[in-house]
Amino acid sequence: MLAVAAVSQNADDPLSGLDVGEQPAPDVPDGWTTVSIRAATLNHHDLFSLRGVGLPADRLPMILGCDAAGVSADGDEVIVHAVIGDPAAGGGDETLDPRRTLLSELYPGTLAEAVAVPRRNLVPKPPALSFEEAACLPTAWLTAYRMVVHRSALPAAGGGTLLVQGAGGGVSTAAIILGKAAGHTVLVTSRDAAKRERALKIGADEAFEPGARLPVRVDAVIETVGAATWGHSLRSLRPGGRIVCSGTTTGANPPAELNRLFFLQLSVVGSTMGTRDELAELAAFIDRTGVRPLVNDVRPLADARASFAKLVRGDVFGKLVLTV
Template structure:
């Protein structure tokens, strides 16, 4: 089968470590099945893998990718939940960390990792959900307790999780503010239903919840933007992971700082139900055929992306 995989590591030039071509078809262990992939989606996690983060040399070559939608052996339309347990040790990881990933024509996963795809969602749309969108859903609903009438600040609009949070928060009926240094990304966030703000700008009213994926550069602003009893939910730190924190604000205002990553298969099913019921759809920046996976990676690395980069199996 055709796949995109890490053949080596290169921190300075990750694309030089990417190879595409034929690899052996997956052989599933007991309790696992092979899914024929129709569409998959890229994440920045894939670029980090090419840099050698989270992988060891003895694991190479490693097929990249966490997200996919396709058909199971019975022909059912499914979405792949990417957190899997090692059949031997029981330890969990996401696809492409220990087990081959989804940027291929086929992937082997536990049957329990298959979530039915709603008919209302295309394969490309569904493939965008299991990582960034699931993380954003968990941040807002499970951790942030956001409901209709809540207020939310999303830092760094344009990133995969942040863009998803804007769209999901709006679909939930919340008032959503979104920050970005980039005027075009603020404009796009506004079209998704957010009130756009320049990075660091004062929020008109303090909010119930802040969605934080930027880290050091925005963390102080996030704390100052919360009303008493507010929740700051963190799932990333693209600008640095050691922010200065005024603990007096945290305890005097009863602020909760919550960390999370990904979500459960049940939350993925709930997210897809929300999409089917409300018309919410993931934002797709661009679509490439699987045979042009290298071009898709180059586009992702350029940073000129708003939403998800999708690969569709053309082979």
């Protein structure tokens, strides 16, 4: 079958190990099933794999991709949940299973004509969502949904204030749209003036340069940038506010500023992906509110290299979609 795979790894030139060609059809263990892919999307996780981060070389070649929507072996339109784990091992949350893995880490991923997954990893696709839109949800959008709705401690009825650091990435773009749909005031930062303008167009209330003094102290911060924005995130919180962190793209060891942390009684919580049930919640939320994932580019699977090149350049605002 046609698939996009990592066949070698290079930290400086990740695309040198990218292969778009024939790969074996996936094995289907007991309790698993197959999905015929209709659309899949790219994530920075795919570039990490090509750079040798998180994917041991002895697992190559590995079909890349975490996100997909398609048609199950039973003929149902479904969204694929990318976390392979046991909820019981995580106290009811498969993301807390110490042995959890994502598609494309231990098992072949979604950038292919078909993927094999546990049956419980299938979520019904709302009919109102296209396959391209549905394929955006399982990684970046699910990560943002858990951060905004379940980890931020913002009021469920809306009315909170949210700062999203680094507008433009998949998680931050989703957080802007979801935060507004949930009824919160959303502020964003970006060093790119064009991305600040786009953030305003998709619903952000105000956009600022990194480090700028904000007009209000916020209730929560969505933090995926790390060292470059960490101090600003702490300074932007009201007393008792909360940082929700799911990434560190500019470095994982910022100054802790513990005096500010304890004196203002701030909270810092981590967040990784989301559960299968949260993915179902997200799909229902998208269906109910009418908001839609922001798609940057759609190409056929055979043109995957061009999409990966865009991802490497950072020339992206929204999701890169590959169709089968």
